[in-house]
Amino acid sequence: MGTVRKLTPRTTPVQKRAQARREDILRVTAELLDDVGQDDLTTILVAKTVGVSVGTLYHYFPNKYAILYALAERWLGEMDIGLTELENYSIENFGIKKFVDIAIDRMLVTYQNQEGLLPLVQAMSGVPELKTLDYQHDQSIIAAMARMFKRLGISDNQAELTRLGRQWLEMTHALLLVVVQDKPEGASKSLADLKFLGLSLLERAKGQF
Amino acid sequence: MGTVRKLTPRTTPVQKRAQARREDILRVTAELLDDVGQDDLTTILVAKTVGVSVGTLYHYFPNKYAILYALAERWLGEMDIGLTELENYSIENFGIKKFVDIAIDRMLVTYQNQEGLLPLVQAMSGVPELKTLDYQHDQSIIAAMARMFKRLGISDNQAELTRLGRQWLEMTHALLLVVVQDKPEGASKSLADLKFLGLSLLERAKGQF
DNA sequence: ACCTGAACACCGTTCAAGT
DNA sequence: ACCTGAACACCGTTCAAGT
Numbered sequence: 001m002g003t004v005r006k007l008t009p010r011t012t013p014v015q016k017r018a019q020a021r022r023e024d025i026l027r028v029t030a031e032l033l034d035d036v037g038q039d040d041l042t043t044i045l046v047a048k049t050v051g052v053s054v055g056t057l058y059h060y061f062p063n064k065y066a067i068l069y070a071l072a073e074r075w076l077g078e079m080d081i082g083l084t085e086l087e088n089y090s091i092e093n094f095g096i097k098k099f100v101d102i103a104i105d106r107m108l109v110t111y112q113n114q115e116g117l118l119p120l121v122q123a124m125s126g127v128p129e130l131k132t133l134d135y136q137h138d139q140s141i142i143a144a145m146a147r148m149f150k151r152l153g154i155s156d157n158q159a160e161l162t163r164l165g166r167q168w169l170e171m172t173h174a175l176l177l178v179v180v181q182d183k184p185e186g187a188s189k190s191l192a193d194l195k196f197l198g199l200s201l202l203e204r205a206k207g208q209f
Numbered sequence: 210m211g212t213v214r215k216l217t218p219r220t221t222p223v224q225k226r227a228q229a230r231r232e233d234i235l236r237v238t239a240e241l242l243d244d245v246g247q248d249d250l251t252t253i254l255v256a257k258t259v260g261v262s263v264g265t266l267y268h269y270f271p272n273k274y275a276i277l278y279a280l281a282e283r284w285l286g287e288m289d290i291g292l293t294e295l296e297n298y299s300i301e302n303f304g305i306k307k308f309v310d311i312a313i314d315r316m317l318v319t320y321q322n323q324e325g326l327l328p329l330v331q332a333m334s335g336v337p338e339l340k341t342l343d344y345q346h347d348q349s350i351i352a353a354m355a356r357m358f359k360r361l362g363i364s365d366n367q368a369e370l371t372r373l374g375r376q377w378l379e380m381t382h383a384l385l386l387v388v389v390q391d392k393p394e395g396a397s398k399s400l401a402d403l404k405f406l407g408l409s410l411l412e413r414a415k416g417q418f
Numbered sequence: 419a420c421c422t423g424a425a426c427a428c429c430g431t432t433c434a435a436g437t
Numbered sequence: 438a439c440c441t442g443a444a445c446a447c448c449g450t451t452c453a454a455g456t
Contacts, residue, residue: 015419017420018419018420021420037335037337038335039335039336039337040337042447042448042449043448043449043450044447044448044449052421052422053421053422053423054422054423054449054450055420055421055422055423055450055451055452056420056421056422058449058450058451059419059420059421062450063449063450064448064449064450119335122331122334122335123335125331126246126247126248126328126331126332126335127246127248128246128248128249163395163398163399166387166399167384167387167399167402170383170384170386170387171380171383171384171406173383174379174380174382174383175376175379175380177379178375178376178379186372189372190372190375190376193376193410193413196409196410196413197380197406197409197410200405200406200409201402201405201406204402204405224438226439227438227439230439251428251429251430252429252430252431253428253429253430261440261441262440262441262442263430263431263441263442264431264432264433264439264440264441264442265439265440265441267430267431267432268438268439268440271431272430272431273429273430273431419456420455420456421454421455421456422452422453422454422455422456423452423453423454423455424451424452424453424454425450425451425452425453426449426450426451426452427448427449427450427451428447428448428449428450429446429447429448429449430445430446430447430448431444431445431446431447432443432444432445432446433441433442433443433444433445434441434442434443434444435440435441435442435443436439436440436441436442437438437439437440437441
């Protein structure tokens, strides 16, 4: 019915600045998440810290959780990159021990690089809006791990591989959070323990089939 | 200055009813926590579901988090009971394998019996008001486990025992949550895996000292 | 296209008033 | 002692109006 008027793809600099502002919002939110926690993270606080009005915030994100969602997506995306990297190795020739070593080191990097990871992780499992994302991503990690476990010759039973992937995910997730929170001396020991446990889990599973 | 008038320890039935109402509030909160999650758990909703006004709610609890705090305390208290029970066994004669078996079974019971455990756990680590309680209790569990590990002859190094307690806590916590969420078939396998991992952790630590 | 800030609905908490 | 519900401060979200 109405005439379509907006066709001007002008002003890419405008787009660029908008993109930068989006980044600002995400960065500030991650910082504030670390400082005040998700409970005291108000849209007003984020807007004020970024230096815009609330209205502007809602121009970039439809609601408060969408900002956290975007942060979560970014972190989960980093994990996906790490997993793909792992899947591109010739795992078959590694042996379980080397695989565990490399896999855990690679995952650790993503945990270390994410600012405000702890409150983000908490928000992900606590807020319904983020739970779906969290769940779907868990499934994708589990599937990726299961594929690699298979290539390592640990099992051919899909159900078993999936269950093992879940155990791996939960265990490494819990203990990597310990590692990144630990003081340096404790961290290296905790990391060694985690690798040992990962190795134990896989070797046992392999022995059973 | 003012005369002290209130000495009447009359009306225990009043006290009893009040105590019952306190229980009502806690029970309803646990149920609602399971149904709607901590984000949509409003004081108005709790009050309405219990059948009282908001004001009454605040007569029993100083604020929203105090209700969750009380729920958390109750659950943590259950864990303490379990731990004390374990400490009263003659662990020295058990051997590591039997100890792990009994310890994990006992902890599982407390996880299974707590209604709304998952959102409660999430709230505990996400809400600053509950975080302190969570942290303190973690320390007490870690200390208890460390004492038992020592009696099992795993180590004499206090720092090492504490670190081991922490690993134990984080690993069992993460995987017990998997177990209680699993379907029955998966749950028994996950439980067996967890026991195996616990055993691996302790046997390795023992070997190192 | 992007920005503002007043306005609205809703939630946590308080408190004067009731029984 | 215990209860009520209106009132207040504050937060998430919207929207008419600006550039």
